[in-house]
Each structure stands twice: as structure tokens, then as C-alpha cells.
Amino acid sequence: ISGAGSAAISCTNLYVKLGARKENIMMFDIDGLITKDRTDLGLEQMQFATDKPKVNLREAFKGTDVFLGLSAGNIVDGAMLKSMNESPIVFAMANPTPEIDYHTAMASREDIIMATGRSDHPNQVNNVLGFPFIFRGAMDVRATKINEEMKLAATYAIAQLAKEPVPEQVNIAYGELKLAFGKDYIIPKPFDPRLISTIPPAVARAAMESGVAKEPITDWEKYEEQLLSRMGSDNKLVRLLLNRARTNPKRIVFAEADNIDVLKAAQIVMEEGIGIPILLGRRDMIEELMEDLGFDQPCMIIDPKSDEEKERKNRYAQEFWKLRHRKGTTEFDAGKTLRQRNYFAAMMVKLGDADALITGVAQSYPISVRPMMEIIGKAPGVDKIATTNLMITARGPLFVSDTSININPDALELAKIAQLTGRTAAMFGISPVIAMTSYANFGSSSHPHATKVAEAVKYLHQYYPDLLVDGEIQTDFALNPELLQSKFPFSKLAGKKVNTLIFPNLESANSTYKMLKELNGIDSIGPIMMGMQKPVHILQLGASVDEIVNMAAVAVIDAQQKEKYASKKE
Incomplete structure (x- = not known):
């Protein structure tokens, strides 16, 4: 640890609470290693004094696992990092100039896990991730103090949030394709909207359990809703929709799955349990995009133009011809038409191979709606859609x-x-x-x-x-x-x-x-x-990822309602 001021002392105390052993810690101040024979130190520094032989900072790097810098810029070089153990953690927190430049550190070795305090590099460690929400939770239970249990609760909440799927609005805010837990994303971003509903409840619970809360919370669901309402826009209805969809997920055909935004939405739908995606499009393109996105969950992929789907396509073509043979469609035309994704997807829903359909991101509305009208049609008793x-x-x-x-x-x-x-x-x-x-x-x-x-x-x-x-x-x-x-x-x-x-x-x-x-x-x-007779929904051209996800939830709820209505009729 380079630095022995209040930030370094507080961080190190937290590490000890989390299980680090003091005998494994070497702390440096401006005069060198803090050892037990020094007489120029305060009580806070002395608790981390070591009886190890005196070494300089460069020598101390050898065989270590973690470097925490809370000191001065440009005091570490690549050679020092190379002497560390496998997969070293390097937090160079000096601002605006870190102890080692980010690019220099990353070039020194491939297995480094690197963080700084800067917003222009991955893994920005920013105090806005913690203090506003710690105080929010403390005030909401009228805590008499902020104790170690509350700080640890915030720490665990932040750590857990980093492992959750990242909302698309965060990807957009930071110009990322798909943030996911890993070397370049070990801590949530400051603009993550989930922070306010994640950390304060954890802190409030810890205050209650440690006996410093004067006004305990009893309705946690209501409390989280109140926290979310502080964000300035009421997304309660959207959250309710997503929750309703999760109670009984349905199979959703995404007819334009080789579009990056559609695939992102399908990934979110699957990861959050909203629905079960069926991906239509060119298999090679979809698989390549899935790899880029880290979309590694098993998912049905169908290419309507592929020979692999010949049997299904022929079956759908025959059914389509039966629907349309008195409206000018020949058997040959039916086979040709079913190579088009929207017709293929609509037949999947029509014949029960899927429960709902989402399309329209990459095509005009009239083009997208025509197959739905020809195949799905209006619900009984409806004469106007x-x-x-x-x-x-x-x-x-x-x-x-x-x-x-x-x-x-x-x-x-x-x-x-x-x-x-x-x-x-x-x-x-x-x-x-x-x-x-x-x-x-x-x-x-x-x-x-x-x-x-x-x-x-x-x-x-x-x-x-x-x-x-x-x-x-x-x-x-x-x-x-x-x-x-x-x-x-x-x-x-x-x-x-x-x-x-x-x-x-x-x-x-x-x-x-x-x-x-x-x-x-x-x-x-x-x-x-x-x-419509079945749940088919057509987005506006260029819809965002969030809009696609929300419409997928609507499609699932629509399918749930139609299923419920059908069972009542039976």
C-alpha cells in the first residue's frame, strides 16, 4: 500500500474486516516502509507497522498479489508490476495522475486487473458509488451512527451488483457494446440506476441488525419503490410489467435477431427471466454477435433460408398455402414466401411453435404488419385492429x-x-x-x-x-x-x-x-x-434496446392473457 493517510488507513481497515491478515500488509508513507521501530508515526499508522526487513517500494512489489496506490503519480513502472504474482490486482488511485499510467500498466502484462480513479478508463473507483447511498440508508432508518457493519453491507452490495446483468442504458451512457463482470468491469458504473435500490436497503438492514436504527423498515418492497421514485422518473409500471412477465415466461420469436440491438434485447429477456427467446436470422452472424456480447446461454437459433430448416419450412409453406390459396397464392409462391423471416415467424406463432413475436426494428411498419394480417389475423369478434x-x-x-x-x-x-x-x-x-x-x-x-x-x-x-x-x-x-x-x-x-x-x-x-x-x-x-388473434407486436423502425425489452414483456403478458382467456372458454 502506497500512502498512509486517512484514505489508505480506512481502506486497509476495511480489507482487514474482510479477511486480509495484517502480517501480509506492507504500508509505505513518504519516508518508506512503516516498521515497528519507527518513532514518527501515529497510532493509526502503527497498527499496520511490520517487523519485516526494510525494503523500498520497488522491492516490496516482488511476489505480492495486490497494490493499492493512494499517494502520488508516476511512482510505479511496468517492471514493478511484472514482479507481482499471477493475476495481480492494481488499484492506482492517485488523481489526476495515477501511480502508474493505465496504458503502461495494461501493456506490462496480460493478466493484470487494473482500476484507477479516472472516468476515462475501465474500473473507475468513485466515491459516489458509496457515500450518497450509505447516508440514504442510514437516514431512512434514523441510524444513530454509521458503523462497520453498515460499511461492509455497502461493500458486499456493490460487489454483488457488479456481477448482475448490466442495463442497456448504462452501456449506452459509457459507449459500451455489452458490459459484463470481468477484468474490465469489476465495479458498477457511477451512472448505474440500480445503485439507489441496491445499497441503501443493504445499509438500512445492517443498521437494524446491528442495533443502531431508531426507525426500522418493515415493508421492504415499498421502501425500494420509494428509492426508485427518487430518480426523477416513475418507472414503476415498467417494473411491474417485467415482474408480471417473469411469473410465466413465454417463447418469443425475435424475427431480426442478427440486428445487434435486437440480440442485446433478447439476451436481457433471457437473463432476466422475462421470456424464452427464439432467434431468427443468419446463424453465422447471430453466433458471431452472441460471442461479441458474451451471450453464452443456450438459445434456439433458426435461419429460415437454411437447408437445416427444410422440413419445418415445408410444413409452414403448406399451412400458408392452405390459408392463402384462394387469395392468389400458389404452392410455389408459398414456399418462396416462407423464406422471409416475418412470414416464418408468424407461422411459428400461428402453429404453436412459439407464443409471441417481436419484429419491426429494421423494416418499415407496413412491410412488417402485412404478414401478421395474412397469417395471424384478427381475434374473434374483432373487426378492426x-x-x-x-x-x-x-x-x-x-x-x-x-x-x-x-x-x-x-x-x-x-x-x-x-x-x-x-x-x-x-x-x-x-x-x-x-x-x-x-x-x-x-x-x-x-x-x-x-x-x-x-x-x-x-x-x-x-x-x-x-x-x-x-x-x-x-x-x-x-x-x-x-x-x-x-x-x-x-x-x-x-x-x-x-x-x-x-x-x-x-x-x-x-x-x-x-x-x-x-x-x-x-x-x-x-x-x-x-x-390480433395471437400476440404479435411490431416495433417502430430503429427502436432502442430498452423499448424492445419492454415490448417483449408486453408480448409475454399478452400471451399470458390470451392463454388465460382460452382456458376459461374451455
């Missing part, structure tokens, strides 16, 4: 429909879209409060664009009186309860918090959800396909 986007806003979840399919729906079609969206909201555990939006408020315009919305509302009020819906209404009135109550107290929405917006046409819905997403950084889940 539509899509909704679930926006995770600061005011709570907000459904926006129809964002992708119906260009200019008429009054009856708008009513059907509202019904479908209401059912989807209920699937998420949300009681729908629906505003049918327009540029006009309650009959203030006689233009057909406004009157069709009024007709849709009239239809819903007459035939579905239990559905909480009203309009036509301008969006600002719909989203401002006070304004709505003061101007239109007669409305069914008065005094209610609207959580669903049905727009009169595709361009207004699509533009609105994309504007919300880009201007406010709002998370969007969707487009969620509504009214």
Missing part, C-alpha cells in the same frame, strides 16, 4: 391511440379503437379514463372532422355505458382536470384523471407520441397491437 403507445409520463401512464395503422378512421372505427384501448389498459391493470380528442370542444364545430368524434362518443355512450369516455374535447382540457371541471362540469371526465387519448386520425396520434418521446425524454412502450 389498431395500435396504442403507452407513454410513461410524469403525470402517470398515458395511452395514445391509434399510432400506426388506421389513417383516417370513421366514427364507428374510432369507437372500436377506444374499446380496444380500454381493454389494453385493463390488461395493464389500469382503469381506462378515455378522452376522444379533437380540435373542438363538445359541439363547438360542425366540421366533419369534429362531428365524427362526437358520433363515436354517442355510440360508446349508448352501447357501452360503463366505459368512462367522453369528447369531442381538446387535448389541453382533457389533461387539465381543473380546466375541464371549470369549463365543462357536465362531462363524464370532470373530476377524473384522463389516462387514455384517442386521436381522430393517424397523423395526430403518431406525431403526438413521437413529440412527447423526443422533447420530454418520455419512455414509450409500443406500438402495442390490439385486436
Whole structure:
């Protein structure tokens, strides 16, 4: 250990608590090795004094396992590191210039495990990983002190977190392809959002168990939710979706698995137990990307163009021909069509070889939706399919429909879209409060664009009186309860918090959800396909990894719901 100040003493004390033996420690200050015969030392330094023969820092490196530098820059060279034992741990923490330059250290030997205090190198040891969350946990149980048990709890929590799968937003923040526990990732990144829900509970538990907590926590799940809410955006609904999916994971076909973002999402889905991925695409490309990502869990890979899938492809082609032979498709055309991934994936779901499907990242929406309509089709009793986007806003979840399919729906079609969206909201555990939006408020315009919305509302009020819906209404009135109550107290929405917006046409819905997403950084889940016979969901072109993962969770929940409904019918 190079350095004998408060940082070095505190770190070394922690190492001893974790099991290091004092007789194996050599600590150096500016005057050299701290030995028992020195008379210029304080009590803190003397506890690490050794009776070993005096050596200089260079000599001390020989045959050691760990170097901790909390001293001065450029006092260590590559030759010193080469004299250490196998797989040496080197923490060069002096800032801004470490005891040894990172690149010099890494060039000295291949087996080195290296960390610094700098953000421009892997393994930055940063005190923001610890102190904010230690104090958070201590304050939340009104701890009378911060003791060793609490510090050790934080240490173990940080160490365990480093071994967990890394959220994609952390990879993006640091420009990494796929962070995973190993030589270049031994400690979580400071921007990891999980720190706040991992360390404070560990510290709070340790405070309670060691008897220094004045206000113990009894509901740990509620406490973790409170911690996560401090991050500035409410992702509670997303967490609930992921948890629901994990209760009964389903087989999900990822039709574009040789796209790096799709494969990343599939890896997360598998690692977090959300679903069971089936990867469609070129096998050689998928396997190469999996190796790059460290995706080493066994996973079904299918190449629809490969001769390996000849039997399956022929079977699917025959079934497709039966579906389409009266609509101009020949047997030859069917075989050729089934080489296309979206058709192949849709047939997997149709025939029960998979439970759900995700596609659309690399193709336009119309191209992706066509195979779903030709093969999967509408659910029984549904005469209009539509899509909704679930926006995770600061005011709570907000459904926006129809964002992708119906260009200019008429009054009856708008009513059907509202019904479908209401059912989807209920699937998420949300009681729908629906505003049918327009540029006009309650009959203030006689233009057909406004009157069709009024007709849709009239239809819903007459035939579905239990559905909480009203309009036509301008969006600002719909989203401002006070304004709505003061101007239109007669409305069914008065005094209610609207959580669903049905727009009169595709361009207004699509533009609105994309504007919300880009201007406010709002998370969007969707487009969620509504009214389909099977769980097939088509993403917008260029969807992010997190969006793909969230949609996979929705697909699993959709499959769970359809399975439940089918069993009830039986």
C-alpha cells in the first residue's frame, strides 16, 4: 500500500474486516516502509507497522498479489508490476495522475486487473458509488451512527451488483457494446440506476441488525419503490410489467435477431427471466454477435433460408398455402414466401411453435404488419385492429391511440379503437379514463372532422355505458382536470384523471407520441397491437434496446392473457 493517510488507513481497515491478515500488509508513507521501530508515526499508522526487513517500494512489489496506490503519480513502472504474482490486482488511485499510467500498466502484462480513479478508463473507483447511498440508508432508518457493519453491507452490495446483468442504458451512457463482470468491469458504473435500490436497503438492514436504527423498515418492497421514485422518473409500471412477465415466461420469436440491438434485447429477456427467446436470422452472424456480447446461454437459433430448416419450412409453406390459396397464392409462391423471416415467424406463432413475436426494428411498419394480417389475423369478434403507445409520463401512464395503422378512421372505427384501448389498459391493470380528442370542444364545430368524434362518443355512450369516455374535447382540457371541471362540469371526465387519448386520425396520434418521446425524454412502450388473434407486436423502425425489452414483456403478458382467456372458454 502506497500512502498512509486517512484514505489508505480506512481502506486497509476495511480489507482487514474482510479477511486480509495484517502480517501480509506492507504500508509505505513518504519516508518508506512503516516498521515497528519507527518513532514518527501515529497510532493509526502503527497498527499496520511490520517487523519485516526494510525494503523500498520497488522491492516490496516482488511476489505480492495486490497494490493499492493512494499517494502520488508516476511512482510505479511496468517492471514493478511484472514482479507481482499471477493475476495481480492494481488499484492506482492517485488523481489526476495515477501511480502508474493505465496504458503502461495494461501493456506490462496480460493478466493484470487494473482500476484507477479516472472516468476515462475501465474500473473507475468513485466515491459516489458509496457515500450518497450509505447516508440514504442510514437516514431512512434514523441510524444513530454509521458503523462497520453498515460499511461492509455497502461493500458486499456493490460487489454483488457488479456481477448482475448490466442495463442497456448504462452501456449506452459509457459507449459500451455489452458490459459484463470481468477484468474490465469489476465495479458498477457511477451512472448505474440500480445503485439507489441496491445499497441503501443493504445499509438500512445492517443498521437494524446491528442495533443502531431508531426507525426500522418493515415493508421492504415499498421502501425500494420509494428509492426508485427518487430518480426523477416513475418507472414503476415498467417494473411491474417485467415482474408480471417473469411469473410465466413465454417463447418469443425475435424475427431480426442478427440486428445487434435486437440480440442485446433478447439476451436481457433471457437473463432476466422475462421470456424464452427464439432467434431468427443468419446463424453465422447471430453466433458471431452472441460471442461479441458474451451471450453464452443456450438459445434456439433458426435461419429460415437454411437447408437445416427444410422440413419445418415445408410444413409452414403448406399451412400458408392452405390459408392463402384462394387469395392468389400458389404452392410455389408459398414456399418462396416462407423464406422471409416475418412470414416464418408468424407461422411459428400461428402453429404453436412459439407464443409471441417481436419484429419491426429494421423494416418499415407496413412491410412488417402485412404478414401478421395474412397469417395471424384478427381475434374473434374483432373487426378492426389498431395500435396504442403507452407513454410513461410524469403525470402517470398515458395511452395514445391509434399510432400506426388506421389513417383516417370513421366514427364507428374510432369507437372500436377506444374499446380496444380500454381493454389494453385493463390488461395493464389500469382503469381506462378515455378522452376522444379533437380540435373542438363538445359541439363547438360542425366540421366533419369534429362531428365524427362526437358520433363515436354517442355510440360508446349508448352501447357501452360503463366505459368512462367522453369528447369531442381538446387535448389541453382533457389533461387539465381543473380546466375541464371549470369549463365543462357536465362531462363524464370532470373530476377524473384522463389516462387514455384517442386521436381522430393517424397523423395526430403518431406525431403526438413521437413529440412527447423526443422533447420530454418520455419512455414509450409500443406500438402495442390490439385486436390480433395471437400476440404479435411490431416495433417502430430503429427502436432502442430498452423499448424492445419492454415490448417483449408486453408480448409475454399478452400471451399470458390470451392463454388465460382460452382456458376459461374451455
